[in-house]
Amino acid sequence: MSFFSSLAAERYDRKYSDRELLRRIVQYLAPHRHRIFIIILCVLLISASSAAQPWVVSNGLDLLSQKGGTFPILFIPLIVLLLGVLNWLANWLRRRLTVRTIADIVVRIASQGFKAATNHDLSFYDDIPSGKVVSRITSDTQDFGQLIIIVTDAISQIVEALVLGIILVQINARLSLYMFSILPIVLIIAISYRKLARKVTQQGMRAMANVNSTIKETISGIAIAKNFRQEASIYTEFEQANRTSYTVNLKRGLVLALLFPTLNALGGMTSAMLVYLGGISVSQAIITAGSWYLFLLSLDRFLFPILNIASFWTQIQNGFSSAERVFALIDATPTVIQIDDQKPTRLAGRIDFIHVNFHYKSNEPILEDFNLSIHPGETIAVVGHTGAGKSSLARLITRFYEFQSGQILIDGQDIRSFNLNAYRRQLGIVSQTPFLFSGTVLENIRYAAPQVSQADIETLAHQIGQGEWLDILPDGLNTAVGERGARLSMGQRQLIALMRVLVQQPAIFILDEATASIDPFTERQIQQAINLILARSTSILIAHRLSTVRTADRILVLEKGHILEEGNHTTLLAKNGKYAALYNTYFRHQSLSYVEEARHFSQITEPSP
Numbered sequence: 001m002s003f004f005s006s007l008a009a010e011r012y013d014r015k016y017s018d019r020e021l022l023r024r025i026v027q028y029l030a031p032h033r034h035r036i037f038i039i040i041l042c043v044l045l046i047s048a049s050s051a052a053q054p055w056v057v058s059n060g061l062d063l064l065s066q067k068g069g070t071f072p073i074l075f076i077p078l079i080v081l082l083l084g085v086l087n088w089l090a091n092w093l094r095r096r097l098t099v100r101t102i103a104d105i106v107v108r109i110a111s112q113g114f115k116a117a118t119n120h121d122l123s124f125y126d127d128i129p130s131g132k133v134v135s136r137i138t139s140d141t142q143d144f145g146q147l148i149i150i151v152t153d154a155i156s157q158i159v160e161a162l163v164l165g166i167i168l169v170q171i172n173a174r175l176s177l178y179m180f181s182i183l184p185i186v187l188i189i190a191i192s193y194r195k196l197a198r199k200v201t202q203q204g205m206r207a208m209a210n211v212n213s214t215i216k217e218t219i220s221g222i223a224i225a226k227n228f229r230q231e232a233s234i235y236t237e238f239e240q241a242n243r244t245s246y247t248v249n250l251k252r253g254l255v256l257a258l259l260f261p262t263l264n265a266l267g268g269m270t271s272a273m274l275v276y277l278g279g280i281s282v283s284q285a286i287i288t289a290g291s292w293y294l295f296l297l298s299l300d301r302f303l304f305p306i307l308n309i310a311s312f313w314t315q316i317q318n319g320f321s322s323a324e325r326v327f328a329l330i331d332a333t334p335t336v337i338q339i340d341d342q343k344p345t346r347l348a349g350r351i352d353f354i355h356v357n358f359h360y361k362s363n364e365p366i367l368e369d370f371n372l373s374i375h376p377g378e379t380i381a382v383v384g385h386t387g388a389g390k391s392s393l394a395r396l397i398t399r400f401y402e403f404q405s406g407q408i409l410i411d412g413q414d415i416r417s418f419n420l421n422a423y424r425r426q427l428g429i430v431s432q433t434p435f436l437f438s439g440t441v442l443e444n445i446r447y448a449a450p451q452v453s454q455a456d457i458e459t460l461a462h463q464i465g466q467g468e469w470l471d472i473l474p475d476g477l478n479t480a481v482g483e484r485g486a487r488l489s490m491g492q493r494q495l496i497a498l499m500r501v502l503v504q505q506p507a508i509f510i511l512d513e514a515t516a517s518i519d520p521f522t523e524r525q526i527q528q529a530i531n532l533i534l535a536r537s538t539s540i541l542i543a544h545r546l547s548t549v550r551t552a553d554r555i556l557v558l559e560k561g562h563i564l565e566e567g568n569h570t571t572l573l574a575k576n577g578k579y580a581a582l583y584n585t586y587f588r589h590q591s592l593s594y595v596e597e598a599r600h601f602s603q604i605t606e607p608s609p
Contacts (some may be wrong), residue, residue, distance in 0.1 A: 013328045021320050024327060025147070028109065032101045039101070040155070042094035047160035049087040053080055055167060098149055106145040113137040113329050121336045122400040126360070135212040136329045140322040147319025154316070172286075178277065182270050200251060207245035214241040336402045340417035347426050347507035348376040348411050349538030351397060356406035358392060358561075366392045367561040370406070379534050381543040381552035383582055388558040390542045394510045397540065398427055410508075428506030428533065432513065432542075434497035436485030441470075442477040444485075444496055448504045460502055463532060465525040469495050491522035498529040509537040513544040523547070555579065 016024075029036060056079050117133050125133075168176045214237060278296065351374040358367040366389050374380055382390045395401045396408060399420060408415040410423075425448075436444050445457055454477060461470045461477075469492065473479040485493045501509060511530065518526065527547050533539070534551070543549045550569050557565040557572070557579045564578050572579035 013325070014331065016320075016324050016327060018320065021323050021327075025151075025323065028105050029101075029148075032104065035097050035101055039094050039097050042090040042097075043155055044159055045090040046087055046094065047163055049083045049090070050160055053083055056080060056083070102145040102148045105148060106141050109144060109326055110137055110141040113141060113326050116330045116332065119334075120332060121334055121402070122395070123335050123360075123402075124332065131212045131214070132210070133329065136325050139212070140325045143322035144319060144326055147316065147323065150316055150319060172278075172281065178273065179270060182266060185266065200248075203248050203251075207241075207248040211238075211241045211245045214238050336399055336420075338416050338418065338420060339414065341419045342413075342417050343419045343422040344411075344413075344426065349378075349507045350374065350376045350409075350411050351508070351538065351540075352407070352409040352412075353393075353396075354407040354409065356396070356403050356408060358396060358401070358403040360401075365561060367396075367403075370561060370563075372556070372563065374538060374540070376411075376538055379539040379541065379551065379553045381541045381549045381555045382558060383543050383549065383555060383579065384558035387560075389561040390558055391512060392561075394429070394512060394540060394542060397508065397510065398424065398429060425504075426507040428501035428504050428509045428537065430494070430497045430501055430511045434485070434493045436481045436488070436493055436496060438483050439481065440475075440477065441473065441479050441481060441496055444481060445477070445499045445503060447500055452503045457499070457503060460532075461499065464495065464499075464528045465521075469522070469525050489522075491518045491526065494518075494526055495522070495529060498526065498533065502529065502533055506533075506537050509533050509539040510542075511539070511548075512542040513548060527551075557582070 056076060114137050117137065165176070165180075168179065275296065351372075353367075353370050353372040356367055356370040357365070358370070359365045370389075372393075382393060384390055392401075396403055397415075399415065410418070415423075437447065442454060442457065446452060457477065458467075458470075461467050470476055473492075479487075481488055481493075481496070485496070488496070523545075527545075530541075530548065531551065541548050541552060543552070543555075549555060553568070554566055555568060555572055556563055557577075559578065565572055565575065567575070567579075573583060
C-alpha cells in the first residue's frame with residue numbers, strides 16, 4: 001500500500017478556484033486597507049530606490065567620462081547611500097506593518113476556524129480525528145499568514161521589474177526585446193508547475209495533520225497505554241506517521257526545489273546572450289559604456305524579480321493550500337439545520353416523537369417510525385441491549401444529530417424552530433463518562449452557570465450525603481481535578497458532573513449512566529444528586545442501575561429502534577416479558593452485588609467495640 005493512501009482528503013474538504021481564494025483573501029485584507037495603502041507606498045519606494053541605483057551609477061559614469069573631476073566621485077556615492085537609507089526605512093516600515101497585519105488576520109481566521117469547529121455537529125467528528133482539526137486551526141492558519149508576506153513581496157518585485165523594464169527599453173530597445181522574449185517561457189513553466197505544487201503541498205499538510213492527530217490521541221490515552229504496557233506500540237505508531245510525513249514532505253521539498261534552479265539556469269543563459277550582444281553594441285559605438293553598464297546592472301535586477309515572481313507562484317500555492325484547508329473547515333455544511341431562530345422561555349418539558357426515522361448510515365436504520373410522548377416533569381428510564389437506540393434518543397433531543405423524517409416537538413413546537421444555543425441552555429446532560437476540564441471542582445461545577453455563588457454551590461453540595469463527598473476532597477471546592485478529572489475517582493467525577501447540571505437548573509435532564517462499579521456509599525450520593533435534579537425537570541435516563549430504574553415514572557424497553565414494552569418496574573416484572581428477562585440477567589444480579597457490597601462496606605466501617 002502506498003504511503004499516500006493515509007493522506008486522503010477529509011470528508012468535508014472542497015476545491016476552491018484561485019480566483020475564489022483570492023476573493024476570500026481580499027475580504028480578510030479589507031479591514032486593514034489603510035495599513036495596506038502605506039505598505040504599498042513603501043513597496044513603491046523600495047522598488048523605485050532599488051531601480052534608481054543603477055541609473056544613478058550609469059549616468060555618473062557618463063558624467064565622469066565627459067567632465068572628470070572629483071564632484072561626480074563624491075556625489076554619486078552620497079546619492080547611492082541616501083537611496084540605500086530610504087530603501088532600508090521603507091523596508092523596515094513595510095515589514096513592521098505587514099507583521100501586524102498578518103498577526104491580526106491570523107487571529108481572525110483562527111478564531112473563525114475554532115468557532116466553526118465548536119459549532120459543527122457531533123456527527124462531524126464521527127470519522128474526523130480532532131487532531132486533524134487542530135492542525136488546520138494552528139499550522140494551516142500560520143501558513144496562510146505567510147501568504148500575505150509572499151503577496152507583498154511579489155507586488156514589490158513586480159513594481160521593481162516594471163520600472164527596470166522601462167529603463168531597459170530606454171537604454172536599448174533591441175536588447176530589451178531579446179530579454180523580453182524569455183518571459184513567455186518563464187510564465188509557461190510557472191503555470192504548468194502550479195497543479196503539481198498544489199498537490200504535493202496538500203499531501204504534505206495532510207501528513208503533518210496525521211502526525212498531530214497521532215500525538216494528541218497518544219497523549220490523551222497515555223494512562224491506558226501505560227496500563228497495558230503499550231509504550232513501544234504507540235511509539236511505533238507515531239514513528240510510522242512521522243516517517244510518512246518525512247517521506248511526503250521530502251518529496252514535496254524536492255518538487256518545490258526544482259523550479260527555481262530551472263528558472264535560474266534560463267536566466268543565466270539569457271544574461272550570457274545579452275552580455276555578448278551588448279558588448280558588440282559598445283564596440284560598434286551603438287551605446288556608451290555607461291549605458292551598457294546600466295543595462296547589465298538593470299538586467300540582473302530585472303531578471304531576479306522576474307524569476308522570484310515565478311518561484312513565488314510555488315509559495316503562493318502553499319498559501320492557497322493552507323487557505324483551502326482552513327476555508328473548508330469554516331465552510332463545512334452542517335447536518336443539523338434549524339428552520340427558525342426562536343428563543344424559548346422556560347420550557348415545561350413535554351417531548352413528542354412523531355413517526356421519527358433516524359440513521360447514522362443510510363443502510364443501518366436506528367429508529368423507524370418511532371413514536372413517543374413524554375409529559376412535563378415525567379422521569380423516563382430507557383433500557384435495552386447495546387444498539388437498541390437508547391443513546392440516539394438523547395442525541396436527537398439535544399440536536400447533536402439530525403433525524404431524517406418525522407417530527408420532534410418540544411412543548412408542542414418543532415424542535416428545529418429553536419435557537420440552538422438558547423434551547424441547549426435549558427438542557428442538562430451527563431454522559432456515561434463524565435468529562436471534567438483541567439481546573440478546580442468549583443470551576444467545573446460553574447461551567448454552565450458562572451453566575452452561581454460559591455455559597456449556593458456549597459449549600460447544594462451539602463444536600464448530597466450531607467456534603468461528605470466534598471469534605472473528603474483535600475481542598476474542597478478548590479481541589480484541582482487534573483486533566484479530564486484524572487485526580488478523582490469515577491464516582492467523584494459523576495458527582496461533580498451532576499452538580500454541574502444541578503446548578504444549571506435545566507428544564508430537560510438527560511443522563512447516560514456510567515456502567516463502572518461504584519461503592520454503595522458513593523452510589524447513594526449519586527442517587528441523591530439525581531433525585532434532586534429529577535424533582536425539577538423532565539428526565540430521560542439511559543439506565544444501567546437498578547436504583548435509577550425503580551425511581552422512574554415509566555420504563556421504556558427498546559429493541560432495534562422500537563418500543564417493546566413500557567410501564568413501571570412492578571407492572572413490567574409482572575408481564576414476564578423482555579424487561580423481566582433483562583432484570584433477571586442484569587439488574588437482579590446487580591442488585592445482589594450491591595447488597596453484598598453494602599454488607600461488606602458496613603462491616604469495614606463499623607466502629608470496633
